[in-house]
Amino acid sequence: MSVYFDNASTTKPCEEAVKAMLRAVTENFGNPSSLHRVGLNAQLAVDEARKIIADSIGADGGEIYFTSGATESNNLAFRGAVSAYGRRKHRIVISAVEHHSVDETATALEKQGLEVIRISPRADGNFYAEDFINACNEDTIIISMMYVNNETGYIMPVGETFRAVKKIFPEIITHCDGVQGYMKLSVNVKMLSADMISLSGHKVHAVKGVGVLFVKKGVRVIPQITGGNQEKGLRSGTESVPLISAFSKAVEKYSPTIEKRYEKMLESRKYLISRLSEIDGISVNSPENSSPYIVNISAVGKRSEIMLHFLENKEVYISSGSACSKGKKSGVLEKFGIKPKNADSAIRISMTAETEQGEIDIFIEALREGMEKIRS
Numbered sequence: 001m002s003v004y005f006d007n008a009s010t011t012k013p014c015e016e017a018v019k020a021m022l023r024a025v026t027e028n029f030g031n032p033s034s035l036h037r038v039g040l041n042a043q044l045a046v047d048e049a050r051k052i053i054a055d056s057i058g059a060d061g062g063e064i065y066f067t068s069g070a071t072e073s074n075n076l077a078f079r080g081a082v083s084a085y086g087r088r089k090h091r092i093v094i095s096a097v098e099h100h101s102v103d104e105t106a107t108a109l110e111k112q113g114l115e116v117i118r119i120s121p122r123a124d125g126n127f128y129a130e131d132f133i134n135a136c137n138e139d140t141i142i143i144s145m146m147y148v149n150n151e152t153g154y155i156m157p158v159g160e161t162f163r164a165v166k167k168i169f170p171e172i173i174t175h176c177d178g179v180q181g182y183m184k185l186s187v188n189v190k191m192l193s194a195d196m197i198s199l200s201g202h203k204v205h206a207v208k209g210v211g212v213l214f215v216k217k218g219v220r221v222i223p224q225i226t227g228g229n230q231e232k233g234l235r236s237g238t239e240s241v242p243l244i245s246a247f248s249k250a251v252e253k254y255s256p257t258i259e260k261r262y263e264k265m266l267e268s269r270k271y272l273i274s275r276l277s278e279i280d281g282i283s284v285n286s287p288e289n290s291s292p293y294i295v296n297i298s299a300v301g302k303r304s305e306i307m308l309h310f311l312e313n314k315e316v317y318i319s320s321g322s323a324c325s326k327g328k329k330s331g332v333l334e335k336f337g338i339k340p341k342n343a344d345s346a347i348r349i350s351m352t353a354e355t356e357q358g359e360i361d362i363f364i365e366a367l368r369e370g371m372e373k374i375r376s
């Protein structure tokens with residue numbers, strides 16, 4: 001039996017998503033912009049999907065914009081806000097542990113002359129709202145914090161920070177990369193006090209190539225892709241009805257069970273960690289209060305890539321860190337205070353609520369064997 005513990009990289013599409021996608025490909029194939037009935041049916045499917053996703057985060061349908069994924073959503077949020085406000089203001093504040101799609105976008109804007117302040121966790125490994133507030137000033141366009149870190153599962157104090165920032169600087173745009181929290185923890189626009197939120201389909205058992213940017217009514221964002229004025233002009237390009245339908249069906253399926261699955265995940269993580277403690281040389285990098293969907297550990301002395309391929313030979317699939325970086329070190333673990341030696345041997349285990357104890361047992365046995373057989 002193979003064990004797939006790399007759900008933070010991508011998830012297996014659920015049956016409902018695949019069915020909806022196929023139906024849109026084979027039957028509801030119209031262009032939503034066409035004025036005839038075939039087009040209208042496609043438009044209705046997109047409208048329905050927009051409503052489902054809006055409801056899932058407490059937003060209005062008119063505030064949901066479909067994109068090709070969270071990378072595009074993050075790019076649109078930053079570049080769009082900077083295009084709108086960048087003449088008057090120059091500062092961007094982000095956490096130092098953001099996904100590349102935020103961090104590299106900030107770097108690109110930095111090269112264009114903007115000032116980027118990156119906030120690191122303190123020595124205790126935690127982020128504090130105060131540090132973000134102190135970095136903001138009247139010259140700040142946007143502040144961005146991810147909800148859940150994709151490497152460690154650390155849950156950021158997003159709501160608390162954004163609320164405090166808004167109190168002092170109501171004009172600063174608050175953006176949250178919600179990808180690793182969506183459908184796992186409750187993501188709600190009011191709770192997060194977010195003006196913009198990025199989401200991705202393939203992390204929630206839908207399919208790759210579709211994402212969302214929530215933009216609160218009244219927030220100005222200049223389009224970065226121009227053309228036929230789809231998505232109210234914010235993101236031109238014919239809507240991918242199959243991918244959008246798949247996304248909404250997965251959200252419809254998983255929305256009602258967020259809490260139940262979270263409870264189950266806490267149990268799975270507890271079991272995983274207790275079994276890990278049986279193996280010498282394993283240390284857990286994820287903090288206790290992190291999202292139970294991601295557990296980062298170090299197999300001390302064994303290089304991540306070597307362990308990854310050892311486990312792969314046993315049909316156990318994990319990640320050495322952030323899969324998007326293809327094994328390239330992101331430096332995020334070090335920022336969280338993990339020693340470089342441990343970061344070099346880090347493994348990310350990301351389960352789902354469907355993970356069974358038997359799968360954890362298979363992983364543990366494979367890891368134990370790896371610890372014995374791989375030379376340090």
Ligand code: PMP
Pocket residue numbers: 008009068069070071072099101146148149150177179180199200201202210211324
């Ligand atoms: N943000 C985070 C936190 C992620 O984990 C990912 C996916 N690795 C992305 C953004 C990018 O999402 P997508 O693959 O939809 O572009």
